[in-house]
Amino acid sequence: MTYRCYEDIKGQGSAWKAALRVVDERIEDIRGLIGRPDARMLFTSCGSPYFLGLATATLWREKLGMEVAVAPSSEVMLFPHATLPGDGNPFLVIATRSGETTETVRALETFSARFSGRAVVIGCRPGSTLEEMADIPVTIPEAYDDVIPQTRSFGSMYLASQYMAALLAGDGELANSLKYLPDILPDLLYRWEGEVRSLAEEDWDSAVFLGGGPLYGIATEASLKLIEMSLTKAVSYHTLEVRHGPRSVVDDHTLVVGLGSRWGARHEDQVLAELSRGSRVLKLAPDGDGSRNGNISEIGVGPEVPEHALGMLYLPLLQLLAYHRAVHRGVDPDESNNLTSYVELSEG
Numbered sequence: 001m002t003y004r005c006y007e008d009i010k011g012q013g014s015a016w017k018a019a020l021r022v023v024d025e026r027i028e029d030i031r032g033l034i035g036r037p038d039a040r041m042l043f044t045s046c047g048s049p050y051f052l053g054l055a056t057a058t059l060w061r062e063k064l065g066m067e068v069a070v071a072p073s074s075e076v077m078l079f080p081h082a083t084l085p086g087d088g089n090p091f092l093v094i095a096t097r098s099g100e101t102t103e104t105v106r107a108l109e110t111f112s113a114r115f116s117g118r119a120v121v122i123g124c125r126p127g128s129t130l131e132e133m134a135d136i137p138v139t140i141p142e143a144y145d146d147v148i149p150q151t152r153s154f155g156s157m158y159l160a161s162q163y164m165a166a167l168l169a170g171d172g173e174l175a176n177s178l179k180y181l182p183d184i185l186p187d188l189l190y191r192w193e194g195e196v197r198s199l200a201e202e203d204w205d206s207a208v209f210l211g212g213g214p215l216y217g218i219a220t221e222a223s224l225k226l227i228e229m230s231l232t233k234a235v236s237y238h239t240l241e242v243r244h245g246p247r248s249v250v251d252d253h254t255l256v257v258g259l260g261s262r263w264g265a266r267h268e269d270q271v272l273a274e275l276s277r278g279s280r281v282l283k284l285a286p287d288g289d290g291s292r293n294g295n296i297s298e299i300g301v302g303p304e305v306p307e308h309a310l311g312m313l314y315l316p317l318l319q320l321l322a323y324h325r326a327v328h329r330g331v332d333p334d335e336s337n338n339l340t341s342y343v344e345l346s347e348g
Contacts, residue, residue: 050070162309
């Protein structure tokens with residue numbers, strides 16, 4: 001049986017291309033909204049799109065030199081005094097698959113009451129509540145996935161946010177590298193899916209995902225995908241933070257997944273080597289060749305992929321890990337216990 005989310009994962013390259021096209025169409029409007037070089041940004045969303053904000057905030061900070069805050073929509077809704085900027089001329093960026101999640105609608109209302117005309121919404125559903133509320137909607141209909149776990153939608157909105165930052169910063173090299181990703185994705189998945197599936201079917205019962213900098217948000221999203229799709233226990237940490245307590249629960253029934261960077265490679269490799277003495281380890285890296293050294297297996301996405309684009313290519317491989325784990329356990333990956341495709345709060 002082929003599940004819908006599997007088709008979403010394997011075919012998301014076309015939605016990525018659509019995301020790039022939509023950003024190209026709206027970038028001058030967005031540039032005009034941001035305006036001042038000292039602009040501040042607040043990114044808010046719920047669930048997977050919130051992790052998207054964590055993953056992309058470092059790029060916005062580095063390339064545009066701006067102050068960037070990331071907060072769950074519920075925090076903006078309930079605690080605006082602690083999450084909204086006090087003054088100035090900030091702008092808001094929201095990512096949302098459904099465009100209907102109550103906390104995010106309320107967060108946008110709260111922000112706009114103080115700073116009107118300053119909201120960009122990256123979404124997937126034309127005509128949604130949040131698209132109608134946005135000052136600049138960046139809507140990617142091809143990215144919408146009508147199942148519980150977000151896969152194609154997450155990747156497309158993540159790429160849109162990155163590409164937006166690259167264009168605003170005038171970084172043509174990064175922008176061109178991001179435009180190339182949809183073309184290399186099919187070969188990447190073809191090359192590594194067998195390795196990922198084999199690992200998903202090994203004997204482990206929990207997982208720890210590790211990533212630093214822009215990869216922390218992707219590690220967190222990967223842990224959520226494994227939980228949602230396969231009902232497997234999973235957690236995520238900044239890579240070196242695992243030494244500060246969490247490693248106490250890592251044992252021979254744990255899969256450790258390390259999302260490797262170039263910036264922190266030496267220290268990250270040390271952590272994975274330590275953990276491999278008592279657990280199974282998957283290392284995602286720019287130049288991994290598929291070799292296995294003891295308990296550590298390496299998968300590479302290509303040395304030509306820039307640092308800020310690594311997470312984009314790690315992401316589908318981690319989605320496949322969750323998918324094949326679900327199938328191995330006899331769990332329907334399109335659905336999940338106690339979850340709906342978006343959360344709607346009672347007005348009461």
